[in-house]
Amino acid sequence: MTDEQFEWIKEALPEADERGRPYENHRKVTGGTFWVLRSGDPWRDLPERYGSWKTVYNRFRRWAEDGALQSVAWKLQGEPDAGDRIDWERSGAHSTTI
Numbered sequence: 001m002t003d004e005q006f007e008w009i010k011e012a013l014p015e016a017d018e019r020g021r022p023y024e025n026h027r028k029v030t031g032g033t034f035w036v037l038r039s040g041d042p043w044r045d046l047p048e049r050y051g052s053w054k055t056v057y058n059r060f061r062r063w064a065e066d067g068a069l070q071s072v073a074w075k076l077q078g079e080p081d082a083g084d085r086i087d088w089e090r091s092g093a094h095s096t097t098i
Contacts, residue, residue, distance in 0.1 A: 001031055012071035013063070024051050024059075032056035 006027050013030070016023045032050030036043055046053040063069045 009075045012075045029059045033060045
């Protein structure tokens with residue numbers, strides 16, 4: 001994810017929540033989350049450049065529970081769709097890819 005792409009979704013993510021340890025920044029954690037989702041690999045196989053797999057997984061789980069991921073999905077898909085910037089005729093899932 002580029003810095004420009006991250007800036008676009010950054011406002012959909014919750015404010016930093018200090019929980020006793022130094023807080024890993026959202027940029028790094030988001031990159032790690034997308035890496036796991038894109039690769040399909042287990043969380044434990046997350047490359048070290050994204051930080052601790054446990055930190056990335058816990059943040060992903062927390063964001064899924066509190067609705068932050070839904071907000072990110074809206075930024076990535078909902079807003080462009082509302083502005084007629086997605087051509088649904090050219091996208092979609094085909095049974096051979098599912």
